[in-house]
Amino acid sequence: MNKPPGADGNPPNGPREPRSSRWSDLGRPPLNVTALRRGLVREGGLWSEVDVVQRTGSTNSDLVARAAEGKAVEGAVLVAEEQTAGRGRLDRQWTAPPRSGLFFSVLLTPSEVPVARWGWLPLLTGVAVATGLSRAAGVDTALKWPNDVLVTVRGEERKAGGILAERAGDDGVVIGVGINVSLKEDELPVPTAGSVELAGAVSTDRDPLLRGVLRSLEEWYGKWRAAGGDPGVSGLQEAYAAGCATLGRTVRAELPGDRGVVGEAVAVDGDGRLVLATEDGVQEPVGAGDIVHLRPV
Known part of the structure; x- marks a missing residue:
């Protein structure tokens, strides 16, 4: 059956709406x-x-x-x-x-x-x-x-x-x-x-x-x-x-070279490093590595 003009959502004899139109996905519209x-x-x-x-x-x-x-x-x-x-x-x-x-x-x-x-x-x-x-x-x-x-x-x-x-x-x-x-x-x-x-x-x-x-x-x-x-x-x-949700928690720092350090995250120093207080009483700054939160605050 033939559709009347405009029945597909486009104006009769007018330009078709591009697929990237802001209205093509109302749940996730494109950025303007x-x-x-x-x-x-x-x-x-x-x-x-x-x-x-x-x-x-x-x-x-x-x-x-x-x-x-x-x-x-x-x-x-x-x-x-x-x-x-x-x-x-x-x-x-x-x-x-x-x-x-x-x-x-x-x-x-x-x-x-x-x-x-x-x-x-x-x-x-x-x-x-x-x-x-x-x-x-x-x-x-x-x-x-x-x-x-x-x-x-x-x-x-x-x-x-x-x-x-x-x-x-x-x-x-x-x-x-x-x-x-x-x-x-x-x-x-x-x-x-x-x-x-x-x-x-x-x-x-x-x-x-x-x-x-x-x-x-x-x-x-x-x-x-x-x-x-x-x-x-x-x-x-x-x-x-x-x-920072890391501060005040016990964390494990997985460092380059397969080395790991466990301690409480006590500060972020002036160089942006995370400072860990270890069980040995040492404060160790960590400048790079993965941090795993071991317990909640």
């Missing part, structure tokens, strides 16, 4: 790049450009390559609706259904800050992400040292996001962020994962969530850069400690 640019890119602000791609392997790899080719400047933001080869620390894979999260990378060139202090950038990003999500989604967030974002799902802490920083040439750092937003229980990659939705968010609209996170990142980066990267003067060290 025009609104994002309007809300984030401004004169005198940090964010210089915002690009959204439908699908890529890794936004970090793409943005590092753009920077190497001179095609990206500080404040460039690259967002992917789907990331097929997203990477976490230690080359772990990060996968999620299309449009189910926020997968993005930013290019920063903190020339005013000594390189020795650049190690604070992943921790700074963690503070910014946790703050932005709390404000925009209304969820309780916490940080697991050094680069995990935690949410609470039915009384249990779960990882909902991760951060990866990579050098981009001699003067730049690309920071990648992955956040599970609307993943359902049966879509989680592992049982210990979580999402903003499962944590009881008041909103899972990714546009305001992304704007909130990037505005928070701009705010914290500005404070840190103005203080010459000093984590104490900028307030970053205090803010990170206040939101």
Whole structure:
């Protein structure tokens, strides 16, 4: 039977609605790049450009390559609706259904800050992400040292996001962020994962969530850069400690070289290292490695 004009949802004799239309998936609509640019890119602000791609392997790899080719400047933001080869620390894979999260990378060139202090950038990003999500989604967030974002799902802490920083040439750092937003229980990659939705968010609209996170990142980066990267003067060290779920717990640090250290996480020092008080009465700073929480606070 012939359909009357317009019966398929398209205007008679008019253009067909593209598959990438914002209304093509009401549960997980695509990001509105025009609104994002309007809300984030401004004169005198940090964010210089915002690009959204439908699908890529890794936004970090793409943005590092753009920077190497001179095609990206500080404040460039690259967002992917789907990331097929997203990477976490230690080359772990990060996968999620299309449009189910926020997968993005930013290019920063903190020339005013000594390189020795650049190690604070992943921790700074963690503070910014946790703050932005709390404000925009209304969820309780916490940080697991050094680069995990935690949410609470039915009384249990779960990882909902991760951060990866990579050098981009001699003067730049690309920071990648992955956040599970609307993943359902049966879509989680592992049982210990979580999402903003499962944590009881008041909103899972990714546009305001992304704007909130990037505005928070701009705010914290500005404070840190103005203080010459000093984590104490900028307030970053205090803010990170206040939101860090690792502090006060007995943890096991799995260090390079197959060495492990067990102790209570007592502080994050001025270099961003996690300080462990061991049973031997020694305070050992940990600058790199996996941290396993052994008991709750």
